[in-house]
Amino acid sequence: MLNSNKMKLIIVESPTKAKTISKFLGSGFKIESSYGHVRDLPERQLGIDVEKNFKPKYTILAKSKKRVAELKAAAKKASEVILATDEDREGEAIAWHLSQALDLKKSDRIVFHEITENAIKESLKNPRDIDMKLVDAQQARRILDRLVGYKLSPLLWKKVAKGLSAGRVQSVAVRLVAERAKEIDNFKPEEYWSIVAVLKVDKDEFEAQLVKIGEKKLEKFSITNKEYAEKIVSNLDGAVWKVLKIEKKESKRQPLAPFTTSTLQQTAWSWFGYGAKQTMMLAQQLYETGLITYMRTDSLNVSQEALAVAAEKIKNDFGNNYLATAPRIYKTRSKTAQEAHEAVRPTNPESNPEEFQTKLTAQQFKLYDLIWRRFIASQMAGAIFEATGADISAANDYIFRATGNVLKFDGFLKVYRQKLSENLLPILKENEALELRELKSAQHFTEPPPYYNEASLIKALEEYGIGRPSTYAPTMVTIQLRRYVIKDEQKRLKPTDIGILVNDVLVKHFPEIVDLEFTARMEENLDKIAEGEKQWQPVIKEFWIPFKNNLDKKSMELSKEKLAVEKTELKCxxxxxxxxIRMGRYGKFxxxxxxxxxxxxAPLESSNGTAENADLGPCPKxxxxxxxxxxTKKGRFFWGCSVxxxxDYATWENPAKNKPEEDA
Ligand SMILES: [Zn+2]
Ligand SMILES: [Zn+2]
Structure with a gap:
């Protein structure tokens, strides 16, 4: 009898989420936040009993002690405790740690993809137990990362430079960045030439490119030197130019799938220049205020209800011909994208984004607008282009090609802009004579692949199967925080001297730690634990034994002199x-x-005088x-202490600017 007056306690991990949920539920519920994780491995020791089947020793975080006591008291007074943390492995683990830390005898676990009234009420009707498979997958990741970090970092410290650290996924990311930089350094540009005719018909001018000589098709790099290019130009002196053949064909461009975490991060980077961390922070705010579905996902599924609402919206706003002929179903590439059940999409697809503009910051709105557009576009008709190709002959044997591309029907492009290369050809008729205005030969050089940026590095990690929706952004942050990688003025990722050295040491002596396939297989093992196909302890053991043996061997073998000391011609x-030349945590000296x-x-720069002595103030340290x-030796600027x-004070940030980087 008394119990019926008691409240039900719902615990979530964030105060914003608690506030949003409390708007939907009546007075019978009390909603509290744990403020993130409450338990973790201890900070100053390994916290894993390797001898006892890797038993983790969890402790309540110092910042959470007071909160845990408060939640414990609230749980005692409640008739029921409901754990409503996020729906992925991290959220499941928080729910489990809460149930342990609060000594809950019984609790209900609810999950939902979006924080809306319907979704919350529906989830309350379908409570379940904590899913230990998901919890174990999270524990296994945590323990693996801890073992690698705690065991490998001290070795780097002893054998390379103080203060270094190594991590599992981060080291592979650094490897990709370092190897790309090496590829660019070693790139030998090759010369090639193009030949372009500027032609005129009536009053219109257009360009055509040489593509064929006699029976020989020219590839992009076929003309390799100036002599050859000039010979072609002189051969065409006084030639007769005419239209040989015209081809027209329609081409269709289909919309892209709705967002996953990784495509959202990549697109927000290329549209707005947002770093992965910033995008995830904004997306989380949108999720917690109920505007979008859960932001950490690699699923492309969309609920039937949302598909129906999107179809109505498209029909009403743009007309029937803008709606795809049948609902578009996108297939997820990743085999294991099941635990998070939907793509990132708006929870109110029927409302125009502007309706929420006043409630959002400018950055939140930009991201929300992007998510809304991408989702609506994904259910729209394709765009139709008409492509025209004209073959033009000069002196009979030389074939030039002109192309035009015209948008006939915009379809999904009405909502989701994409780079278009539209160019109009004048109306041409076969056999029509053309007037040559100019024949241009131009020298070009092949270019190296570009440096990675956050977007392309996340894309590469996803393609290699390394990392998961929850790890892309933290990985980007860590590699820069460790100073293994820096972002230049154009936001390109480049390895530092220390990043290159640590990577070289790992590649040579701990190849599995930085092996793409090995790391991808480990991620698959974690997925299998989440699906109940594997137990977590054997997975860790299989990794640990060879890793530990190699670690012991390398601790004996490696010497700092060999790894991190370079000889010079100079005398003391x-x-x-x-x-x-020795390697310190911040570079060489x-x-x-x-x-x-x-x-x-002495600083490395003292001998060649590159240190600039403008008055930049005293060292803060x-x-x-x-x-x-x-x-640095590679020519990158940084600001350091004169002694x-x-x-060891050093920063990549210009103290004269006094303006912090926008994201770490
Ligand atoms: Zn000396
Ligand atoms: Zn100093």
Whole structure:
């Protein structure tokens, strides 16, 4: 009897989410937030008993002690405790840790893809138990990452430079960045030439490119030198130009699938320049206020209801011909995209994005508008282009080609803009004579592949099967925080000296840690744990035994002298012994080979005078130094302390600008 007056306690992980849910439920519910994780492995020790089947030792986080006590008291007073953390593995793990930390004898677990009244009420009708398979997959990831980090980092510290760290997925990401940079450094550009005719018919001019000589088709790189190009131009002196053949064909462009985490991060980067971390922060705000479905997903599924609403919206706003002839169903490439059940889409597809504009910040609105457009477009008709190709002959044997592309029906492009290369050809008739205005030969060079940026690196990680929706953004943050990778002014990712060195050491001595396939297989194993096909302990054991053996072997074998010391021609000014270049956490410096007998050190730049001595103020870290602008050996600027390496203060941020980078 008394119980019926008690409230039901719902626990979620964020206060915003709690606030949104409380709007939908009556007075019988009390909604509280745990403020994220409440338990984790201990901070200052391994926290894993390797001998006892990798038993983790979890402790309540210092920041959560008070909160846990409060939630415990609230749970005692409640008639029922309902755990409503996010629907992925991380959320399941938080629910489990809560049930442990709060000593819950019994609790209900509810999940939903979106925080809307219907979804919450529906989920309350279908509570379940905590899914230990999902919890185990999260525990296994946590324990693996902890084992690698805690065991490998001290070795790097001893054998390379103090303060370094290594991690599982992050090291593979650094490897991709480092190898791409090496590929670019080693790239040998090759010369090629193009020949373009500017032609005139009536009053219209257009361009055509040489594609064939006699029976020989020219590829992009066929004309390799100036002599050949000039010979072609002179052969065409006084030639007769005419239209040989015209082809017209219709082509259709179909819309893209609605967003997953990775495509959302990539598109927000290329449209707005948002880093992955920033995009996820904004997406989480939109999710927690009920505007979009859960943002960490690799699924392309869309609920039947949302499909129907989108179809109505398209018909009403744009007309029947803008609606795809049948609902478009997109197939997820990833085999394991089941646990998060929907693509990222708006929860109110029927409303125009502008209706929410006043409730959102400018950045939130931009991201919401993008998600809405991508979703609506994904159910719209394709765009239709008419492509025209004209073959033009010069002196009979030389064939030039002109192309035109015209949009006939915009379809989904009405809602979702994409780069179009529309160009109009004048109306041409076969056998029509043309006037040559100019014949141009131009020199080009083949280009190396581009540096990675956050968008293309996330795309590569996804294609290699490394990382999951929850890990892309944290990986981007970590590799930059560790200073293994920096973002240049054009937001391109480049490896630092220390990033290159650590990667070289890992590739040579711990190949599996940075092996793409090995890491992808480990991710698959984690997926199998989540599906109940594997137990977590054997997966960890299978990794741990060879890793530990190799670690012990390398601890004996490797020496700092071999890994991280370069010889030079220079002599120590104090004692006359050879100077060497050593690696510190923030880069290289000169040191005396007589160390520890002689402690002479000097910044790398001191010999070639690249340190700039503008007054940039005192060092914030030590009493003696002042800030100087420096270049690494590779030519990248950073700002460090003038008494380096006695003081290790260094930053990539220009102190003169005094403006922090927008994301880490
Ligand atoms: Zn010396
Ligand atoms: Zn200093």
């Amino acid at each position: 000014p104090k004692c006359g012994k050879d100077l060497v 000169y040191a005396c080979s007589g160390f520890p007998g002689c402690k002479h050190t 030590c009493p003696d130094g002042k800030i100087v602008k420096r270049r 380096w390496p006695k003081c």
